[in-house]
Amino acid sequence: MRLKSRFGPFGYIGIFVLLTIYFMPASVLAADVGNCLLCHKYPGLSRVDENGEMRLLFVNEDIFSKSVHGKVKCEGCHVDITKIPHEPAKPVDCLVLCHIIEPTSEQKFTHKSVATSLDDSVHSKKDKDGKEKPFSEDMPTCKDCHDNPMFRPLAFVKKVRPGVAEDALGRCRVCHTQEEFINRFYNHITTRLHKSRSPLNIAESCARCHDDPKLVARHNLSTSAGGSYGQTFHGKAANLLDESVPDCLDCHVPKGKSVHQMYENKDPRATTYKENRGQICNSVDCHPGASTDFANYKVHAEFNMKQNPVIYWFTTFFIILTGGTLLPLMAILFLDLLRRLFPNASFRRRKEK
Amino acid sequence: MKRYPAIKIKDGKKYFYRFNLDQRIQHIILALTVIILVLTGMPLKFSDTSWAPYLYALFGGSKMAPTIHKVTGAIMLILFVYHVIRVVGQILTKQILPLKKEGKMNAGQVTKILIKQPMIPNMKDAKDIIGLMKYLLYFTTVRPDGDEFTWKEKFDYWAPFWGMFVIGLTGLVIWNKVLATQIIPGELINLCLIAHSDEALLAALFLFIWHWYNVHFSTSVFPMGTVFLTGYLPEELMVEEHYEHYVRVMTKEGLEDEILPPHGGHKPFCNKPLPEEPDNPFHTTAAEQPDDTAPQGGISS
Numbered sequence: 001m002r003l004k005s006r007f008g009p010f011g012y013i014g015i016f017v018l019l020t021i022y023f024m025p026a027s028v029l030a031a032d033v034g035n036c037l038l039c040h041k042y043p044g045l046s047r048v049d050e051n052g053e054m055r056l057l058f059v060n061e062d063i064f065s066k067s068v069h070g071k072v073k074c075e076g077c078h079v080d081i082t083k084i085p086h087e088p089a090k091p092v093d094c095l096v097l098c099h100i101i102e103p104t105s106e107q108k109f110t111h112k113s114v115a116t117s118l119d120d121s122v123h124s125k126k127d128k129d130g131k132e133k134p135f136s137e138d139m140p141t142c143k144d145c146h147d148n149p150m151f152r153p154l155a156f157v158k159k160v161r162p163g164v165a166e167d168a169l170g171r172c173r174v175c176h177t178q179e180e181f182i183n184r185f186y187n188h189i190t191t192r193l194h195k196s197r198s199p200l201n202i203a204e205s206c207a208r209c210h211d212d213p214k215l216v217a218r219h220n221l222s223t224s225a226g227g228s229y230g231q232t233f234h235g236k237a238a239n240l241l242d243e244s245v246p247d248c249l250d251c252h253v254p255k256g257k258s259v260h261q262m263y264e265n266k267d268p269r270a271t272t273y274k275e276n277r278g279q280i281c282n283s284v285d286c287h288p289g290a291s292t293d294f295a296n297y298k299v300h301a302e303f304n305m306k307q308n309p310v311i312y313w314f315t316t317f318f319i320i321l322t323g324g325t326l327l328p329l330m331a332i333l334f335l336d337l338l339r340r341l342f343p344n345a346s347f348r349r350r351k352e353k
Numbered sequence: 354m355k356r357y358p359a360i361k362i363k364d365g366k367k368y369f370y371r372f373n374l375d376q377r378i379q380h381i382i383l384a385l386t387v388i389i390l391v392l393t394g395m396p397l398k399f400s401d402t403s404w405a406p407y408l409y410a411l412f413g414g415s416k417m418a419p420t421i422h423k424v425t426g427a428i429m430l431i432l433f434v435y436h437v438i439r440v441v442g443q444i445l446t447k448q449i450l451p452l453k454k455e456g457k458m459n460a461g462q463v464t465k466i467l468i469k470q471p472m473i474p475n476m477k478d479a480k481d482i483i484g485l486m487k488y489l490l491y492f493t494t495v496r497p498d499g500d501e502f503t504w505k506e507k508f509d510y511w512a513p514f515w516g517m518f519v520i521g522l523t524g525l526v527i528w529n530k531v532l533a534t535q536i537i538p539g540e541l542i543n544l545c546l547i548a549h550s551d552e553a554l555l556a557a558l559f560l561f562i563w564h565w566y567n568v569h570f571s572t573s574v575f576p577m578g579t580v581f582l583t584g585y586l587p588e589e590l591m592v593e594e595h596y597e598h599y600v601r602v603m604t605k606e607g608l609e610d611e612i613l614p615p616h617g618g619h620k621p622f623c624n625k626p627l628p629e630e631p632d633n634p635f636h637t638t639a640a641e642q643p644d645d646t647a648p649q650g651g652i653s654s
Contacts, residue, residue: 233546236400242415290531296539297530314544318551325512325555329563335489340572346494 035084036074037061049088068191071184072100094142111142117260122270135218138209145205145259154190199238199247203229206248222307223300232299251280251299360606361585367611368585369595369602377584379436383513384581386429391557393422398550423528430521444470471502472511478504496616498596509564516556523549592616 039045040059049055064070075081076099077092094111102109118124125136133139153164164186172182197205207226209215216224229235229248237245252262254271263270271280277295281287287294298308305312361368372380396409396418412418448466452458467473481504484497523545526533530542568578573593580586591599593616603612 230401233397236397237415239400240396240406240409240415245415287531291534293537293539294531294534294542297534297542298540301543310540311543311547315547315551318547318555322551322555322558326558326563329559332485332489333563333566336571339489339491342491344494346491 033073034075034081038084047088065180066183066187068187072098076100092143094146114142114258114260117258121260122262122264122267123260138215138219140209144209153187153196154194195243195247198241198243199234199245200241202247202249203235203238223302225300228300228302231301234299246286255283357584359602360608367588367591368583369588369591369599370584371580371586372584374584375439377581379432380581382432383429386425386432387513387556387560389425390422390429391553391561393418393425394550394553395557398554426521426524426528429517430525433517433521472507474504474507478507496593498615499594499598501595501598503594505567509567512559513556516552516559519552520549520556523552588613 037059040057041061043058043060045057047055047057069077077094077096078089079093079096080087080090095115096110098109100109101107119126123139125133125139127133164183169182169186172186176182176185195202203226207224210221210225211227213224215221225248230239234245234247238247249259252271253259254261254263254269263273265272265274267273268275270276275292278290278292281295282290298311301308301311303312303315357370357373359370361370392408393412396405399405409415409418412421444466449458449463452462452466468475477500481497481499484493484495487493488496526537526545527542527549534542568574568581569576573590578590580590586595588599592613596615600612603609
């Protein structure tokens, strides 16, 4: 994740740290091939870029080596760096041909197929005719959603919950001797077997764009998706940290496809296409037997006259009913309390006296 | 002696019979179910607040709390149906059927019986509300003399009545949404959710502020009203809230000499006796002369 903040005291510390380590003897700690950690292992390492934003350049070796890309060398992604010390590095292109060999095809690995799916989806930068969409720069690219995270591995021996199952690792160790390999493959497989992020986490990452009022307005979206999801029972349970409720992806990703293959409502391939809607809800695990009428429930309904006048006026009725009932009663209650302080006070009697 | 006399005397204090055992049990079931439903429902309505997860976890979190909510809701709905059947049944067997036997049944008579039901609002309630307003706004020092059931009690009856109907019906739809959408469009589920949760918030605020103030927290009753447990209301509260009915009951029981003067205004907090004002011109009830041994006939009619 990129740390974006204004130039602050940490910027000066960063420069100080840089200078300090420049004069330090070569480290013996780093096991990385390019010896990048010689500098990047220092927690304060940072720099202010051309836009005046502070960039944290520290690499936590412990976290990195356990992450999905832990086996990839730094130069594998940062291809523009050829010498140390290096020029400011360009942003990583995720579609670069990796130095990793994909075991089934024995070809070099690449994420290009993901990009192909994404280009065909609702999040593509280009429309159907291949023309650039307006505000195409808002469309997400790999790193907007993927932050090289520490996925929560699945303990799938007996207890299906997040965490590494030592029992399972023990079985790997029978044949495989290399501890690092075992860990990596365990993670590789188990993160694809379950949701590696909680529903709330997913909703929050989608909401980073889908709840941004500027983005919602200029792309003519009918709802702040995260906000309205939070109003449904699904979203409420997610708020209460329930992990079994559906999040954005459960309904918006077609069955058997990946998150990169979401399509717009008008596309017959989309799960939200009118005729397909019933089939998302009536999955065996969710609401078996649900009709298309059931799926017409407005998941993303908002208290908004433009988006949904019926719901707007219906809610308004209840607001008026609540206020109209409670306010007069509260007034009586308050006056009653006050009256008890002055039991004998009266305008009229005073007048007569 | 009757098991439930109209006036019970204990330690020299009079208590007035108001609610029978059936009504008290109904009320306690209602009160308990309301509290459980509010506690298991509000964390969902306010799921983004900091307290919600803790309160929800107290009821077993999202694994258990929904079940508790549904079972409790079902109990409340059964109570609602029981109550309606019982009330309608009593009106039918005790009032309308005897009329039929006498051969006097016609639309006019039946309407008259229905209008005369104790919980039906009437002109006296309107007058009492206006009277209370005058009192609260310092135009008079006399509180209206309430009848057996005051407008507050009628409000406290009909508000949960309507609330239970709305919340219960929408709750059933949300509970059985797959079944319900075989008949109704899915958009109605949205409206059911809004009605269910907004009406519930209104009901909770109404009961926990207004109702609890009137029956427990007001300075006349504090710290707790006991009529919902014992069925008997102490004399001073009877005088304060139901003076007309009080005089009627006392007369019927032959205790005319012991009728207390009307409540007038509230007593000061320090128990200082109210100044005697025998010729208060605004005090028009028959009992304006407290020393009178026999109250005027006008009271009990």
